[in-house]
Amino acid sequence: MIKDLLKKYFIGIFLILFTIPSVLFAQSMLMGKVLNEQNMQPVQNASVYFNNTQVGTITNEKGQFKLYSKRLYSDLIVSAVGYEKAIININGNNSTYTVLLKEKSNELIEVTIGTGKNDWKKWGDLFFRLLLGKDHNAAYCKILNPEDVKFYYDESNHYLEISSNKPILIKHLGLDCTLHVDIDKFTYDFLKDELDYHSGIYYSNIDAKPIKKINTFLKNSYLGSKMHFFRSLYSNTLEEENFQLYRYSSIKNINKENAFRAVQLYKAKKIAAGAKGHDLLKLSDYPDSAEYYRKLLMQDDVLKWDTTRVNYREYLTFDSLNNKMIFKFSDTLMVLYKRDNNLAYNITRQHVSSGLGAISLIELKTLLCLTNQEGVIIDPAGFALPNVLLMIGNMGDRRLAHQLPYDFIYSP
Known part of the structure; x- marks a missing residue:
């Protein structure tokens, strides 16, 4: 049951997007x-x-x-x-x-998926959020060549397909660089809220040297991220880096899931019809249904849950021959990362100043589930392979605006 919950939120950008390097x-x-x-x-x-x-x-x-x-x-x-x-x-x-x-x-070479002069007006905002996110980090980003992005919406199966014959160029003011994104596959399933994303990315014009400047933006992007998590696992310093690991179990809120699917279907149809602005905030054309969905969507995702603190070292095995760390577990795990209070305050202030509102940023939670029996292999630089780890929560929700290049060097 937990694996089904996690699959619903599986983000291809996290694990399928890249073939992680050795x-x-x-x-x-x-x-x-x-x-x-x-x-x-x-x-x-x-x-x-x-x-x-x-x-x-x-x-x-x-x-x-x-x-x-x-x-x-x-x-x-x-x-x-x-x-x-x-x-x-x-x-x-x-x-x-x-x-x-x-x-x-x-x-x-020929464009085989539907395009039109209004496609970016219809789907551009959604694509931006799916690719880059919708928090303060995303506000630093701008897609420079939207005219090269092509959209196709399958009305029968309720999924959106996005492609481009050229790299998508993104100006990232937070890193002061340009991202070149070569999309192989980008599909979004509205009903499952599932993104399947395969791509290559190159960061240009950052600096001649690897990034070393540490500011609020870089700390926000790195600390508590999957990169930080994997590097901490490899170095056996997970708890010293403010991570905690728990065994997790829960009972899903089925009524909320059904309401979410109904609202997703409604919004997909509205976007395809060209709706924008205030119309996209509506949950239904019928006031009674909208109020019913609103109340359900305000509920928790799970009706009941339980956690037990575990020793993360029990899930680690070091492969001395290949100089790799193997992270293997059978239960659903929850990762808890505790942010520094000063950093949380600065991030909250940035969110408020950007009109995004105040949010809880002290404790960041992520659920983990493996899809194989062999586990995840972590190399000396702290990157994980193969594509077998499902994530829901903070790490899985971090999109491209939060991502740092593999050669990023963190020096607190």
Whole structure:
């Protein structure tokens, strides 16, 4: 039952969005060339980057590239307009690569999903919230090329599909950089409130050096995040980093779930019809139904729940041969992170000044559930693989506006 609850809120952006990298310390330079697979001609201005990092470049007129980094991550992404994206697995025995890009077929180049001049007006706000979030961090972000984003709404199955033939460019004022987002898949199911999101991301123009400046924005993004959580697990410092782990059980509020699905369906139809502004705040066209839904949606998600504090080290096994930490558990777990009072005050003040209202920010809760028997593997840099961990709550709700590149260095 708990797993069903978690699946409802599974956010693909957390686990499917990236193939999380393994860090290779043996090399600091990578070079190669990018060629057209069909005629073996060089591909100029192709983007070459380690996924979700600041480490990237473009190819020259000969299709050549060089990357310099303190770490070499396992997945190198190569993309260019008009070509299918390539993901290259990097190993420590090779520093030179030839990448062959396949031209997109006419069917792929042609826009096969519905578009129209009003599509961004209909779906743009929803897409922004799904991709970046709707809190203070998202207020720092602006999508620079909305005209490249294409939408298709399936009225029968009530899901929204979003695509782009070009990278989506996002100006992130909080990090003072531009995000290049290569979307492979982006679908949102209204009834299940489920986002399935596959993408590659490159952070450009941050700084020549890894991020070290710590301010309220960076602290808010890092502390209590999944990156912070995994790094703390790997270093066996979870409790020292203000995390606590609990065994969790609950009874779902079925009436609230049914009301939520009804309201989601209503809003999906309204957006598809072009409604905006105040009309999207309504829960139903019928006042009695709207009031009924409003009362149900104000209730808790669960009718009854229980927690038991556990020793997180019981779920950890160190693989000394591969220098990995394995995080394995069978029960549903709850992670509790306690924020510093001063940081919580500063974040609350920012929320209020941005018109987002005051919210409880001291204790951040996340539920965890594994979908396999082997567990999650955490590498030395604190990143987890494979795609087997479901999350609901604070960590799972953090969207791209909260995310930091893998080569982020936290120095309190």
